[in-house]
Amino acid sequence: MTRKVGVIRDSRYLEHKPGLVHPEAPSRLRSVYRMLDKEFENRLVQIEPKLATLEQLQMAHTPTYIDLIMSTAERDFTPLSSDTFVSAKSYLAAWLAVGAGISGVDALMNREVRSCFSLVRPPGHHALADRAGGFCIFNNIGIAAKYAMEKYGLERILIIDWDIHHGNALQDLFYKDSRVLYFSSHYMGWYPNTGDWDETGEADGAGYTVNVPVPKELEDDDIIHLYQNVLNPIVRKYKPQLIMVAAGFDGNERDPLGRTRLTEMAYRKLTQIVLQVSDTGNGAPLFFSLEGGYDSRALASSVREVLDMLAFNGRRERLANLPTKRAEEMLRKLRRTHSRHRVWT
Ligand SMILES: [Zn+2]
Numbered sequence: 001m002t003r004k005v006g007v008i009r010d011s012r013y014l015e016h017k018p019g020l021v022h023p024e025a026p027s028r029l030r031s032v033y034r035m036l037d038k039e040f041e042n043r044l045v046q047i048e049p050k051l052a053t054l055e056q057l058q059m060a061h062t063p064t065y066i067d068l069i070m071s072t073a074e075r076d077f078t079p080l081s082s083d084t085f086v087s088a089k090s091y092l093a094a095w096l097a098v099g100a101g102i103s104g105v106d107a108l109m110n111r112e113v114r115s116c117f118s119l120v121r122p123p124g125h126h127a128l129a130d131r132a133g134g135f136c137i138f139n140n141i142g143i144a145a146k147y148a149m150e151k152y153g154l155e156r157i158l159i160i161d162w163d164i165h166h167g168n169a170l171q172d173l174f175y176k177d178s179r180v181l182y183f184s185s186h187y188m189g190w191y192p193n194t195g196d197w198d199e200t201g202e203a204d205g206a207g208y209t210v211n212v213p214v215p216k217e218l219e220d221d222d223i224i225h226l227y228q229n230v231l232n233p234i235v236r237k238y239k240p241q242l243i244m245v246a247a248g249f250d251g252n253e254r255d256p257l258g259r260t261r262l263t264e265m266a267y268r269k270l271t272q273i274v275l276q277v278s279d280t281g282n283g284a285p286l287f288f289s290l291e292g293g294y295d296s297r298a299l300a301s302s303v304r305e306v307l308d309m310l311a312f313n314g315r316r317e318r319l320a321n322l323p324t325k326r327a328e329e330m331l332r333k334l335r336r337t338h339s340r341h342r343v344w345t
Contacts, residue, residue: 003114003311004045004112004113004114005043005044005045005113005114005115005116005117005307005310005311006044006045006046006047006104006107006108006112006113006115006116006117007036007040007044007045007046007047007116007117007119007307008046008047008048008049008100008103008104008116008117008118008119008120009029009033009036009046009119009120010048010049010096010100010120012089012092012093012096013026013029013093013096013097013119013120013121014026014029014030014093015087015089015090015092015093016086016087016089016090016093016094016121016122017087017089017090018084018085018086018087018090018122018135019077019085022085022135023135023256023257023294024121024122024123024135024292024294026121027296028121028293028294028296028299029119029120029121029290030296031296031297031299031300032119032290032299032300032303033119034300035300035301035303035304036119036307039304039308040307040311043311044307044311045107045112045113047103047104047107047112047113047116048103049096049097049099049100049102049103049118049120050099050102050103051095051096051099052095052096052098052099052101052102052143054066056098056102056143056146056147057095057098057138057143059142059143059146059147059150060127060129060138060139060142060143060146060169060173061127061129061130061138061139062129062130064130065129065130065131068080069086069091069094069095069132069137069138070091072086072088072090072091073088073089073091073092074088075088076088080132080133080137081131081132081133083133083134083135083191084132084133084134084135084136084137086137090122090137093120093121093122094122094137094138095138096120097118097120097121097122097124097137097138097140098124098138098139098140098143098144100118100120100140100289101118101140101141101143101144101147101287101289102143102144102147104116104118104144104287104289105144105147105148105151105152105242105287106151108242108285108286108287109148109151109152109242109285111285113285114285114286115275115285115286115287115288115310116285116286116287116288117247117288117289117290117303117306117307117310118140118287118288118289118290119290119303120140120289120290121290122135122136122137122138123135123136123140123163123248123290123291123292124136124137124138124139124140124141124142124169124246124289124291125139125140125141125142125161125163125165125167125168125169125170125246125248125291126165126167126168126169126191126192127139127140127142127169128168128169128172129169129172129173133191133192134165134168134191134192135292136169139169139170139173140289141159141170141244141246141287141289142169142170142173142174144244144287144289145157145159145174145180145242145244146173148242149179154179154241154242155179155241156179156181156238156239156240156241157179157180157181157240157241157242157243157244158180158181158183158234158235158238158240158242158243158244158284159174159180159181159182159183159243159244159245159246160183160184160231160243160244160245160246160274161182161183161184161185161186161245161246161248161291162184162185162223162245162246162247162248162251162267162270163184163186163246163247163248163249163250163251163258163291163292164186164187164190164248164250164251164255164258164259164260164292165186165187165190165191165192165248165250165258165292166184166186166188166192166193166194166195166211167182167184167186167195167246167291168192168194168195170182170184170246171184171194171195171199171209171211174205174208174209175201175202175205175209176201176202176203176204176205177204177205177208178201178204178205178208180205180208181208181209181210181234181238181240181343181344182208182209182210183210183212183230183231183234184210184211184212184246185212185214185223185226185227186211186212186213186214187213187214187215187216187218187251187258187260188213189216190257190258195211195213196211196213197211197212197213197333197334197337198337199211200337200338200341201341206341207338207340207341207342207343207344208343210230210234210334210338210344212226212230212330212334214226214260214330215260215326216259216260217260217261217326218251218260218261218262218326219260219261219262219324219326220261220262220263220265220266220269221322221324221327222324222326222327222330223251223262223266223270223327224266224269224270224273224319224322225321225322225323225324225327225328225331226327226330226331227270227273228273228319228321229321229327229331230331230334230344231273231274231277232277232280233344233345234277234344235277235278235280235281235284236280236281236344237343237344238343238344239281239282240281240284241282241284242284242285242287243274243277243278243284243285243286243287244286244287244288244289245274245286245287245288245289246289246291247267247288247289247290247291247303247306248290248291248292248293249267249292249293249298249299249302249303250292250293250294251266252264252293252295252298252299252302253298254295254297254298255292255293255294255295255298256294256295257292257294258292258294264298264301264302264304264305265305267302267305267306268305268306268308268309269319271305271306271309271310272309272316272319273319274286275309275310275316276316276318276319286310288306290303
């Protein structure tokens with residue numbers, strides 16, 4: 001099987017300008033793209049994002065909402081919510097960010113690449129069916145997952161959301177659907193204040209939403225132990241055909257908005273865990289899509305660690321499974337909450 005790593009980038013993502021002092025600024029991606037040029041050059045497969053179709057946008061959004069976003073085209077400045085603003089070309093960036101997910105899924109399913117990182121903005125995991133919020137306009141990963149189900153007939157997709165905010169729109173979209181297992185670790189005291197332990201899915205989706213509210217003091221060893229002990233049983237039992245990562249880096253210790261005590265090494269090791277669970281399963285392809293991360297330098301170096309791990313060709317040492325007090329506490333609570341569903345416990 002190919003080990004090739006794909007990457008999706010486009011200068012049009014820099015044209016979304018939510019305002020001079022807005023944290024979700026073009027400089028975030030500029031810094032990531034500079035890092036790519038400097039450190040990866042020809043090691044990655046470039047994948048062109050296409051524009052999503054209207055039908056694809058409608059997989060996660062209402063026609064009225066899509067019209068509203070398209071109507072902001074060429075207008076200097078439009079507020080969509082108290083924290084989400086758009087400029088003249090934002091509609092195009094958002095539209096193309098969805099298309100990146102479509103292109104990424106195609107490249108993965110056609111086995112052109114083993115993994116793919118969609119380096120786009122605006123982010124997507126807070127974009128509800130009819131409402132923008134949390135700097136998000138369209139639900140990039142949600143639509144890519146729906147597309148993978150429709151086009152390739154996938155029935156089991158695992159979405160891992162390690163952004164420090166809860167991906168309320170991803171949870172919403174698949175809350176009653178067992179074809180997507182949504183796992184999120186996040187701090188609950190911040191936007192959007194959702195994702196409590198007992199939000200575990202409904203109807204057919206009961207047990208397929210796995211939320212872990214983490215403490216602000218979260219350190220690298222805590223999250224590594226947590227992910228090892230949640231993702232291994234999930235992948236063993238659920239057997240995902242595709243693994244998607246809502247890759248936000250605002251848990252980084254230097255992030256001005258999120259900030260726990262995570263360093264770049266945490267993201268490297270989380271990537272290693274994702275690769276290992278995928279390898280021990282049926283080799284499910286891996287799709288990463290950029291979400292938050294608001295310190296440009298910390299963001300670029302975190303993305304670097306993820307890509308370097310994905311592109312690393314040598315034999316990887318198995319990570320030691322070292323329990324920490326905080327992780328054990330979260331795992332106990334999580335297993336207690338989920339044991340009745342028997343989806344992965
Ligand atoms: Zn975030």
